[in-house]
Amino acid sequence: MNDTEKIREHYQGDNLRARVEAALEAAGLGSGHLSQTVLAPLDQFHMRGLAATVDLAAAAAIKSGDKVLDIGSGLGGPSRYLASTYNCHVQGIDLNAEFVDAAIFLSERAGLTEKVAYTCANALSLPFKLQTFDAAWTQHVAMNIADRDSLYAEIFRVLRPGGRLAIYDVVDGGAGALHFPVPWSRSSETSFLLTNIAMLEALERQGFRVVSWVDQTTAGIAWAIERARASDAVRSRDPLDLNLVMGTDFGAMSQNFVKNLVESRAGLSQVVVERPT
Numbered sequence: 001m002n003d004t005e006k007i008r009e010h011y012q013g014d015n016l017r018a019r020v021e022a023a024l025e026a027a028g029l030g031s032g033h034l035s036q037t038v039l040a041p042l043d044q045f046h047m048r049g050l051a052a053t054v055d056l057a058a059a060a061a062i063k064s065g066d067k068v069l070d071i072g073s074g075l076g077g078p079s080r081y082l083a084s085t086y087n088c089h090v091q092g093i094d095l096n097a098e099f100v101d102a103a104i105f106l107s108e109r110a111g112l113t114e115k116v117a118y119t120c121a122n123a124l125s126l127p128f129k130l131q132t133f134d135a136a137w138t139q140h141v142a143m144n145i146a147d148r149d150s151l152y153a154e155i156f157r158v159l160r161p162g163g164r165l166a167i168y169d170v171v172d173g174g175a176g177a178l179h180f181p182v183p184w185s186r187s188s189e190t191s192f193l194l195t196n197i198a199m200l201e202a203l204e205r206q207g208f209r210v211v212s213w214v215d216q217t218t219a220g221i222a223w224a225i226e227r228a229r230a231s232d233a234v235r236s237r238d239p240l241d242l243n244l245v246m247g248t249d250f251g252a253m254s255q256n257f258v259k260n261l262v263e264s265r266a267g268l269s270q271v272v273v274e275r276p277t
């Protein structure tokens, strides 16, 4: 099995759309418009959930009418937030066909099909022409990608000059090997974290220029502690969560993620870079 197949297998998602539909039905949400807040615990698949997406979008200065590419779009929460908040058009791509299918379904239910579209593709071979997008966006995806030079080169290629790439990623915190499983990998085999310095060098090698670089590790830990403290209340308030997608070991994955952040084995970086004009 190659890395791509292993990553597809990790995110599994068998019959995901049908399972999401069934969970919505069970929660009394089988019909009617689905709001961002109801969906966020399921479709914002990264540490700090919707808050992280709100912060990254503000840092990236997304504009009305922008054509945005979301790389590793998952279940589509970030793309729907961008499209509805900034009135832009978002094209999502994801390796996992089950996620693409579920993202399309949730976008229909959120009434956003005119503004978002999803297709199955590999971030290392984007099916778009040179300079197609005004902005590119990726949250919690690059840690599954060993070949960062090819990833950033592909994104640079499809961005117009002056276009920005907004990144929210897990980085190597420098304090040693990770505790596994984590949400992006069940072993070290498909986890490819870079330090901030190595990530900066990889971006600069492709010609990107840094606009902003914010360490969100402390905010991530605080968010996770608050969620754990409020877990019973959160569970009764949020009928959907990522256990549905990732299976019963998602709790252990999340706990290890926080432990890795607390022990500085991992960090969280919010980065905006630009393709120079």
Ligand SMILES: C[S@@+](CC[C@H](N)C(=O)[O-])C[C@H]1O[C@@H](n2cnc3c(N)ncnc32)[C@H](O)[C@@H]1O
Pocket (backbone or CB within 6 Å): 007, 011, 043, 044, 045, 046, 071, 072, 073, 074, 075, 076, 077, 078, 093, 094, 095, 096, 099, 121, 122, 123, 124, 138, 139, 140, 141, 144, 145, 183, 184
């Ligand atoms: C942790 S989820 C994040 C999803 C979404 N970005 C979010 O924040 O809600 C990681 C996603 O990246 C996708 N992914 C991983 N490697 C990829 C690749 N090489 N190309 C495209 N998608 C990839 C996975 O299928 C998964 O949907």
